[in-house]
Amino acid sequence: MKTIACAALAALATSLCACATVTRGTSTDFKVATAPPGASVKTSTGFSCAPTPCQMKLPRKTPFDATVSLDGYQSQTIAVRSEVSGAGTAGFVGNAVAGGLIGMAVDGTDGAMNDLRPNPLTVTLQPTASAAASPPAAQPASDPQSAPAPATATP
Amino acid sequence: MGRLARLLAAATPALALLALAGCATPASPDRMSIAPDRTAAATPGARGYRALSVGPVGGGGETNPLWMTDISNGALHEALEASLRELGYLADGQGAYVVAADIVELDRPWASKVHPILAIMPVDMSVSVRIRYVVRPAQGGAAVFDDVVGTTGTATADDSLAPDARMRKATEAAVQANLAEFVARLRTSWR
Numbered sequence: 001m002k003t004i005a006c007a008a009l010a011a012l013a014t015s016l017c018a019c020a021t022v023t024r025g026t027s028t029d030f031k032v033a034t035a036p037p038g039a040s041v042k043t044s045t046g047f048s049c050a051p052t053p054c055q056m057k058l059p060r061k062t063p064f065d066a067t068v069s070l071d072g073y074q075s076q077t078i079a080v081r082s083e084v085s086g087a088g089t090a091g092f093v094g095n096a097v098a099g100g101l102i103g104m105a106v107d108g109t110d111g112a113m114n115d116l117r118p119n120p121l122t123v124t125l126q127p128t129a130s131a132a133a134s135p136p137a138a139q140p141a142s143d144p145q146s147a148p149a150p151a152t153a154t155p
Numbered sequence: 156m157g158r159l160a161r162l163l164a165a166a167t168p169a170l171a172l173l174a175l176a177g178c179a180t181p182a183s184p185d186r187m188s189i190a191p192d193r194t195a196a197a198t199p200g201a202r203g204y205r206a207l208s209v210g211p212v213g214g215g216g217e218t219n220p221l222w223m224t225d226i227s228n229g230a231l232h233e234a235l236e237a238s239l240r241e242l243g244y245l246a247d248g249q250g251a252y253v254v255a256a257d258i259v260e261l262d263r264p265w266a267s268k269v270h271p272i273l274a275i276m277p278v279d280m281s282v283s284v285r286i287r288y289v290v291r292p293a294q295g296g297a298a299v300f301d302d303v304v305g306t307t308g309t310a311t312a313d314d315s316l317a318p319d320a321r322m323r324k325a326t327e328a329a330v331q332a333n334l335a336e337f338v339a340r341l342r343t344s345w346r
Contacts, residue, residue: 021266027281027307046259046285046305048336057307059262059283106266 019103020112024060030080031055031120032066039070039125043080061111066121073125078118085115179319181218182226184233187330190241194335195342197243202345204243208250208293209236214258214286223263224323226284226330231256238334244341253293259303260285263326267318277312282325284308288337290345300341306332 032041033053040050044065049056052068063082069075107113197204212235215228235256239245262283283305290300308328310321 021264022276022278025279025281026262026264026266027283027309043305046303047307048305048340057281057283057309059281059307110264110266 020107021103021110024112026060026110026112027057028060028116028119029055030058030116032068032123033120034068034070034123034125036070036073036125039068039073039123042067042069058116059111060114060116063116068123068125070125073127076123076125078121078123080119080121081117082111082114083117084113178220179218179222179224180220180323182224182230182323182326182330184230184237186324186327187226187230187234187334188237188241189331189334189338190238193331194242194339196241197342201243201342203252203341205246206251207239207244207290208246208248208253209239210253210255212256214256223265224319224326226258226261226326231258231286231330234330235334238338242338244338249293251293252290252299255289255291257287258284259287261326263322267322277316279309279311280318280321280325281307281309282322282329284326284329284333286330286333286337288341290341299345302337302340302344304333304336304340306330306336308332 031053032049032055037053038051040048041052041054041056042048043056043058044067045058045062047056047058047064058064061082064080065077066080067075067077209232212228212232215231216225217227218225235254236245239254260283264280264282267278267280284307285303285305287303288300289298291298306329308325308331310324310328312321314324315321
């Protein structure tokens, strides 16, 4: 009977793990903000959102490049990494304490231990040369959110 | 200890059975297709209006009931065709353009099938799908659209307490979002 109890305890301990997967999930909200807002964002993995500020639900485990575009501004491509995070590590350690080998394997392979960095992604866009050369009067100073694209600002 | 041991001994097989007992069901075309409430429909005169046919669809797989929900090529073909019809893009008969779709990646929470706790806890399930769409003139020539669209669908305990149903719903939601995003991108970036 003792053997059964021990086996049952071990099995239950094992089943109570995969802490990071349970508490954090394998996807995360990836947020993007730009100055000025209104840009579109596309990742090298095919995800997109627009207009900024916006967010997408992305797998934690996959790194990618995010390209931010807005008419009249230079597009920027930023590498977003997938790294093991503090919270993910805590979940993994929880597995170790409970002896959950399956949980460790699950957490270690499904990306639940990882976070995307940087997140949120904040990008300051630079005007294209033609937009920068346009007269300041063409740019509304009071409301940067409605900054016009060079197609309209440049004669 | 004796009572606890008996309880644990009884509970463990039950937990294991719960994890393994669920039967996966395939993603349904009806629940993957979209209507104009998801993205704007084409209007007469717009590019692509009633000009598309659905061509080859690949990358899908048949659902193994003992494993996870999958998207069959036939189901995606049907969902794509129904969506294009609803949105005013599908031609009557052979269209001037042909849409090909290929499932590049289907990222599912497989851990729920191997870990008992994930089968009994109502955790959110997210499924990500990446589909490459290519739109070409039916008579041949350069593609007017060629892009990979990635989207994620999530199902919560409110959607279903059964993990297999939750995964199916998340998969269908991911494809629905994917079709909506494809049509939105096609509308804006038709070359």
